[in-house]
Amino acid sequence: MSKKANNLYIATTIKNTKFQEKNVVYDCYEKKINLENYLEKIYSYGCKKLTIQTGASLNEQLLRKNLIDYISIVVAPCLVG
Numbered sequence: 001m002s003k004k005a006n007n008l009y010i011a012t013t014i015k016n017t018k019f020q021e022k023n024v025v026y027d028c029y030e031k032k033i034n035l036e037n038y039l040e041k042i043y044s045y046g047c048k049k050l051t052i053q054t055g056a057s058l059n060e061q062l063l064r065k066n067l068i069d070y071i072s073i074v075v076a077p078c079l080v081g
Contacts, residue, residue, distance in 0.1 A: 010026050011033050012031065013033070025045075027041070036065065
């Protein structure tokens with residue numbers, strides 16, 4: 001976790017979060033996560049910058065809903081298979 005970050009916020013649909021660590025806040029949802037509401041919620045916690053490391057589906061949703069201000073693409077070498 002970054003030295004600047006006070007907490008790590010995780011939004012998930014997994015009900016049993018086994019990892020109960022200091023400075024980790026889990027927001028558990030039944031089905032889909034309402035992205036607009038969740039971003040407003042973490043903004044109210046004091047989060048002004050957000051790093052999203054995700055795949056194509058969530059990236060597409062964020063872009064289509066115009067919820068991204070800045071894009072930085074990092075290509076890391078990895079083997080799949």
